[in-house]
Amino acid sequence: MNSILQQDLNDLENILEKAKQQGIDFLNNLDDIPTSNQNKIDPKRVLNELGIGSEQALKEFKQRLAPLLVSSPGPRYWGFVTGGSTPASIVGDWLASVYDQNTQSVTSQGGNSALIEFETINLLLQLLELPDSFLGGFVTGATMSNFTSLAVARQWFGAQFGKDFAKNGISETINILTATPHSSSIKSLSMLGIGSQNYTLVKTIEGNREALDIADLEEKMKALNGKPFILISSAGTVNTADFDDFEAIAGLKEKYNFWWHIDGAFGGFAAVSEKYKHYVKGWEGADSITIDCHKWLNVPYESAFYLIKKEHINLQIETFQNSNAPYLGDPLENFNYLNVLPENSRRLRALPVWFSLVAYGKEGFCDIIEKSTQLALHFANALIEDNNFELLAPIRLNNVCFTIKGDDNQDKVSKFLAKLNYTGKVFMTPTVYENKKGIRASFVNWRTTEQDIKIVMEEMKNILEDFDL
Numbered sequence: 231m232n233s234i235l236q237q238d239l240n241d242l243e244n245i246l247e248k249a250k251q252q253g254i255d256f257l258n259n260l261d262d263i264p265t266s267n268q269n270k271i272d273p274k275r276v277l278n279e280l281g282i283g284s285e286q287a288l289k290e291f292k293q294r295l296a297p298l299l300v301s302s303p304g305p306r307y308w309g310f311v312t313g314g315s316t317p318a319s320i321v322g323d324w325l326a327s328v329y330d331q332n333t334q335s336v337t338s339q340g341g342n343s344a345l346i347e348f349e350t351i352n353l354l355l356q357l358l359e360l361p362d363s364f365l366g367g368f369v370t371g372a373t374m375s376n377f378t379s380l381a382v383a384r385q386w387f388g389a390q391f392g393k394d395f396a397k398n399g400i401s402e403t404i405n406i407l408t409a410t411p412h413s414s415s416i417k418s419l420s421m422l423g424i425g426s427q428n429y430t431l432v433k434t435i436e437g438n439r440e441a442l443d444i445a446d447l448e449e450k451m452k453a454l455n456g457k458p459f460i461l462i463s464s465a466g467t468v469n470t471a472d473f474d475d476f477e478a479i480a481g482l483k484e485k486y487n488f489w490w491h492i493d494g495a496f497g498g499f500a501a502v503s504e505k506y507k508h509y510v511k512g513w514e515g516a517d518s519i520t521i522d523c524h525k526w527l528n529v530p531y532e533s534a535f536y537l538i539k540k541e542h543i544n545l546q547i548e549t550f551q552n553s554n555a556p557y558l559g560d561p562l563e564n565f566n567y568l569n570v571l572p573e574n575s576r577r578l579r580a581l582p583v584w585f586s587l588v589a590y591g592k593e594g595f596c597d598i599i600e601k602s603t604q605l606a607l608h609f610a611n612a613l614i615e616d617n618n619f620e621l622l623a624p625i626r627l628n629n630v631c632f633t634i635k636g637d638d639n640q641d642k643v644s645k646f647l648a649k650l651n652y653t654g655k656v657f658m659t660p661t662v663y664e665n666k667k668g669i670r671a672s673f674v675n676w677r678t679t680e681q682d683i684k685i686v687m688e689e690m691k692n693i694l695e696d697f698d699l
């Protein structure tokens with residue numbers, strides 16, 4: 231063993247203690263660490279001939295690299311849809327690295343870490359009140375979950391023509407219907423060889439909505455003349471957290487032959503609250519569902535899962551079967567994750583989620599979901615009271631989509647947001663909604679309080695004073 235490695239090994243406890251302290255210093259100061267910074271490094275460090283050991287590397291990290299990092303798990307990072315990490319999720323994440331398993335199947339790696347993934351998926355089904363007719367697995371994010379689901383949908387589409395696209399390539403035009411797909415679904419169409427432009431847009435409901443217009447959907451279905459298709463629907467659009475009408479879609483599924491996918495990356499968590507579960511009523515009829523854990527479940531990146539109906543397991547295996555690991559016998563009995571999703575080797579990604587669900591229970595997550603929605607309303611009210619802002623959409627859940635009031639102020643929106651983000655007190659993202667430049671704030675983080683909204687409103691007022699409205 232190299233002497234520096236040997237030293238590190240001898241000094242392991244001290245090194246981990248120091249790493250823990252580095253973590254504590256970050257987490258205990260999230261409130262004060264800026265949500266943006268202008269720090270830079272010249273990313274051209276020379277690789278040492280002789281290493282410097284973990285302790286020195288940690289010192290260098292602290293000095294050179296940590297200043298590049300922002301308070302994205304903190305309470306005022308409202309950009310995109312950004313979760314934080316709860317204590318239990320950090321424990322699970324750290325231990326996933328420490329135990330360093332390659333989670334594929336029961337016993338095939340000599341261990342049974344896949345049982346932990348099964349159990350975690352089962353806990354998630356209970357949290358979301360979904361039936362166990364779904365099989366699930368962990369992937370890095372909702373993008374990969376959409377990709378995995380749509381890949382199986384693609385295989386299903388071929389099967390309707392007696393074709394095996396996974397083996398022979400795509401030989402039919404794949405029909406896709408969707409209204410307000412997330413960009414990652416479009417990216418998936420591109421990665422899947424379907425083509426990022428090859429989908430038919432269904433109208434959205436009139437009157438400031440992003441949900442599918444069911445009448446138009448059925449017309450587009452009819453126009454396909456009985457040809458199969460894939461429907462990409464939304465449980466929570468990113469601008470306005472709008473939901474498609476899943477009961478109506480379930481009804482259409484009885485009449486038309488299609489694969490029904492739901493992207494519920496964050497909105498799926500509406501199922502956790504008595505107040506909001508009506509949004510997802512009927513979603514158990516879908517063939518596949520995408521959910522992110524690194525958003526509203528507040529676990530560290532990278533964590534998401536897909537749910538695909540068990541009845542499609544053979545299509546799923548045809549899609550992802552690893553050719554070096556021929557499938558033996560009953561696919562459910564000899565189940566191996568490497569045959570049902572994109573990656574072969576995978577970390578024990580379920581562990582942070584397992585810890586979170588066991589530590590905080592249904593009540594803990596219901597509380598995070600409902601608090602987030604209350605905060606979104608609170609922020610929206612503060613914006614309205616301020617009189618210089620207007621909402622671009624009603625608050626359905628946890629996202630606030632707003633702009634500076636007045637059409638002649640449209641050219642000031644980007645500059646205003648840039649100045650606001652520059653303060654490092656808060657981070658929000660720009661958007662365009664109904665042809666208007668807007669700003670999005672998404673409430674997902676378990677640490678956010680009304681005090682944070684007060685701090686942000688003050689910053690916004692200060693900055694607006696410099697603008698001549």
Ligand SMILES: *Cc1c(COP(=O)(O)O)cnc(C)c1O
Pocket residue numbers: 311370371372373374412414415466467468493494495496522534
């Ligand atoms: C965030 C998001 C995605 C993409 O998720 P990643 O975790 O970034 O891959 C997909 N769909 C929706 C609705 C999202 O909000």
